[in-house]
Amino acid sequence: MIHETVKVGKNVVLGEGAVIEENVAIGDNVTIGHHAIIKKDTQIGSGVMIGDLTVLGKGTSSNKKMARQPKKAGGPLVIEDGAVIGSNVVIYRDVCLGKGVFVGDMASIRENVTVGEESIIGRSAMVENNTKIGCRVTVQTGCYITADMEIEDEVFIGPCCSTSNDKYMGMGNYQYKGPTIKRGAKIGNNATLLPSVVIGEHAVIGAGAVITRDIPAGKTAYGNPGRVMK
Amino acid sequence: MIHETVKVGKNVVLGEGAVIEENVAIGDNVTIGHHAIIKKDTQIGSGVMIGDLTVLGKGTSSNKKMARQPKKAGGPLVIEDGAVIGSNVVIYRDVCLGKGVFVGDMASIRENVTVGEESIIGRSAMVENNTKIGCRVTVQTGCYITADMEIEDEVFIGPCCSTSNDKYMGMGNYQYKGPTIKRGAKIGNNATLLPSVVIGEHAVIGAGAVITRDIPAGKTAYGNPGRVMK
Amino acid sequence: MIHETVKVGKNVVLGEGAVIEENVAIGDNVTIGHHAIIKKDTQIGSGVMIGDLTVLGKGTSSNKKMARQPKKAGGPLVIEDGAVIGSNVVIYRDVCLGKGVFVGDMASIRENVTVGEESIIGRSAMVENNTKIGCRVTVQTGCYITADMEIEDEVFIGPCCSTSNDKYMGMGNYQYKGPTIKRGAKIGNNATLLPSVVIGEHAVIGAGAVITRDIPAGKTAYGNPGRVMK
Numbered sequence: 001m002i003h004e005t006v007k008v009g010k011n012v013v014l015g016e017g018a019v020i021e022e023n024v025a026i027g028d029n030v031t032i033g034h035h036a037i038i039k040k041d042t043q044i045g046s047g048v049m050i051g052d053l054t055v056l057g058k059g060t061s062s063n064k065k066m067a068r069q070p071k072k073a074g075g076p077l078v079i080e081d082g083a084v085i086g087s088n089v090v091i092y093r094d095v096c097l098g099k100g101v102f103v104g105d106m107a108s109i110r111e112n113v114t115v116g117e118e119s120i121i122g123r124s125a126m127v128e129n130n131t132k133i134g135c136r137v138t139v140q141t142g143c144y145i146t147a148d149m150e151i152e153d154e155v156f157i158g159p160c161c162s163t164s165n166d167k168y169m170g171m172g173n174y175q176y177k178g179p180t181i182k183r184g185a186k187i188g189n190n191a192t193l194l195p196s197v198v199i200g201e202h203a204v205i206g207a208g209a210v211i212t213r214d215i216p217a218g219k220t221a222y223g224n225p226g227r228v229m230k
Numbered sequence: 231m232i233h234e235t236v237k238v239g240k241n242v243v244l245g246e247g248a249v250i251e252e253n254v255a256i257g258d259n260v261t262i263g264h265h266a267i268i269k270k271d272t273q274i275g276s277g278v279m280i281g282d283l284t285v286l287g288k289g290t291s292s293n294k295k296m297a298r299q300p301k302k303a304g305g306p307l308v309i310e311d312g313a314v315i316g317s318n319v320v321i322y323r324d325v326c327l328g329k330g331v332f333v334g335d336m337a338s339i340r341e342n343v344t345v346g347e348e349s350i351i352g353r354s355a356m357v358e359n360n361t362k363i364g365c366r367v368t369v370q371t372g373c374y375i376t377a378d379m380e381i382e383d384e385v386f387i388g389p390c391c392s393t394s395n396d397k398y399m400g401m402g403n404y405q406y407k408g409p410t411i412k413r414g415a416k417i418g419n420n421a422t423l424l425p426s427v428v429i430g431e432h433a434v435i436g437a438g439a440v441i442t443r444d445i446p447a448g449k450t451a452y453g454n455p456g457r458v459m460k
Numbered sequence: 461m462i463h464e465t466v467k468v469g470k471n472v473v474l475g476e477g478a479v480i481e482e483n484v485a486i487g488d489n490v491t492i493g494h495h496a497i498i499k500k501d502t503q504i505g506s507g508v509m510i511g512d513l514t515v516l517g518k519g520t521s522s523n524k525k526m527a528r529q530p531k532k533a534g535g536p537l538v539i540e541d542g543a544v545i546g547s548n549v550v551i552y553r554d555v556c557l558g559k560g561v562f563v564g565d566m567a568s569i570r571e572n573v574t575v576g577e578e579s580i581i582g583r584s585a586m587v588e589n590n591t592k593i594g595c596r597v598t599v600q601t602g603c604y605i606t607a608d609m610e611i612e613d614e615v616f617i618g619p620c621c622s623t624s625n626d627k628y629m630g631m632g633n634y635q636y637k638g639p640t641i642k643r644g645a646k647i648g649n650n651a652t653l654l655p656s657v658v659i660g661e662h663a664v665i666g667a668g669a670v671i672t673r674d675i676p677a678g679k680t681a682y683g684n685p686g687r688v689m690k
Contacts, residue, residue, distance in 0.1 A: 210438030440668030
């Protein structure tokens with residue numbers, strides 16, 4: 001079903017059973033998978049590929065227990081030219097994916113997030129709200145990128161890394177702050193980053209490390225708790 | 231497609247291509263997403279919201295290799311009033327979600343599980359069978375909640391925590407037992423809990439800790455192996 | 461929608477809105493879920509069960525940033541007799557699933573992978589490309605099985621284990637090599653295996669261990685970094 005207000009470019013291939021809601025704009029040479037769901041207001045650039053069974057432009061939701069109620073996501077989801085989105089993906093409103101971004105199957109990106117040009121969000125990776133991801137960043141399969149986090153350009157985050165932003169775990173009466181990962185840093189697989197730590201430029205974090213303090217630029221840290229290698 | 235035996239309340243909004251199988255009961259003011267699949271016998275209370283591409287009321291399945299064959303799930307899936315279910319979720323038969331429960335996108339809950347009022351099951355969290363989750367519990371994004379586990383009221387489990395119930399790893403000739411997490415305990419992100427450990431009331435487990443023994447009420451433990459802080 | 465070139469056996473049950481593309485072959489007594497998508501050339505044996513909202517036979521895709529561009533997956537996806545595939549699963553072309561294999565909900569398997577008879581790929585597990593998994597292997601829920609990895613027969617991998625194949629993290633100018641897990645080895649939950657480590661036959665890795673070196677056959681290792689128990 002395509003709503004009558006939808007704008008569709010040239011050479012658009014639409015899968016079986018795809019649902020395109022009102023005010024969606026689709027550029028030229030776009031491919032949309034079977035049973036994909038493009039929710040209202042979503043803007044899709046030219047040459048974008050969207051997999052099967054993917055939801056684009058989801059609104060926020062919540063229940064009473066949530067320490068911090070999500071703001072109603074105002075702006076639309078914007079997907080720039082040449083982005084590639086996998087199958088069974090869920091991306092919220094108020095997200096901007098830059099040119100040539102890749103989002104793997106089963107990944108999910110919450111509201112108020114930007115992902116810079118050519119970055120990769122791996123399969124099954126989860127990105128929370130209010131987070132900024134730079135250009136040419138790799139977020140590998142299964143990573144958890146918390147809310148209120150900043151990832152600078154050319155960072156590499158290995159598979160299954162976990163981050164957090166909530167020092168007092170669910171109390172909800174203070175400022176949340178995720179880690180900051182500076183330009184070119186590399187994080188090994190299944191590493192754990194605590195709230196508000198800063199990983200310096202080109203620092204390297206070992207696989208399985210638990211990082212409880214800031215790591216200076218250019219240094220390598222590993223272990224539990226993570227220590228800087230001399 | 232809606233089967234003729236389905237009961238539908240007032241003000242129900244049904245997405246494009248939603249499939250509603252036989253003997254489903256749907257309360258008033260329910261929203262069901264596009265291409266959602268509500269399998270037979272599922273009971274949905276009033277004011278429930280169900281996302282796109284979600285499967286509710288799945289039956290069990292298995293292969294020959296499984297150490298423990300799952301029982302055929304007898305009872306239906308019951309979703310109480312005001313629950314909010316995300317997109318691309320899979321929930322089995324013989325589950326009860328209490329009033330106001332929130333289940334994030336891509337989460338999955340197996341058979342013979344109860345989730346108490348207002349609890350949160352985060353995005354991409356996996357809950358195994360035969361597990362009891364109390365009221366006002368937070369299970370954050372990407373957590374793995376094993377089978378045969380008990381989580382009491384007001385517990386907070388940070389993102390990507392992992393639990394297990396199988397001390398001898400796949401031998402299958404003994405009793406499985408997951409961890410018990412007592413009321414108000416807090417578990418840091420990416421922590422690992424071994425089979426049958428007991429985390430006491432209001433205990434705190436550090437991020438990335440590996441917990442191999444019981445932790446007394448009110449204590450804090452961290453490290454690998456996890457030790458209680460003096 | 462079923463393409464006219466599709467071959468369908470006897471007693472095939474096809475869900476609502478299932479999409480079957482060209483040149484698919486389906487054996488006898490196969491069940492295919494609602495809104496499942498069987499992409500071109502996929503070969504499905506007899507007695508196979510496929511869940512709802514599952515994508516079978518996906519082609520590869522990429523963006524400019526990827527250190528190693530995936531090869532175009534040549535061969536079709538082949539699913540042998542009696543395999544059971546969950547809901548919301550994504551499996552690529554050029555994969556062979558042996559007889560009686562079980563793939564849990566939300567799992568995903570990339571191209572150029574074989575899975576031996578009766579093995580289990582747990583819910584939400586991710587298997588990368590160019591990896592070989594033996595017979596009667598258990599890969600538990602939420603595991604990350606990297607590319608270029610070999611898992612021999614009767615291995616047990618606990619929930620949420622993480623592996624990697626990329627020693628220099630994204631540089632892309634060298635040979636990738638994942639771990640090798642020899643016959644009958646057991647890996648505890650949330651363990652981390654570094655690139656190219658060899659876990660010997662019937663070795664046991666503790667939960668939460670970080671394995672940076674080869675572990676001899678029959679030995680037990682745990683901790684961070686992982687050490688062999690005397």
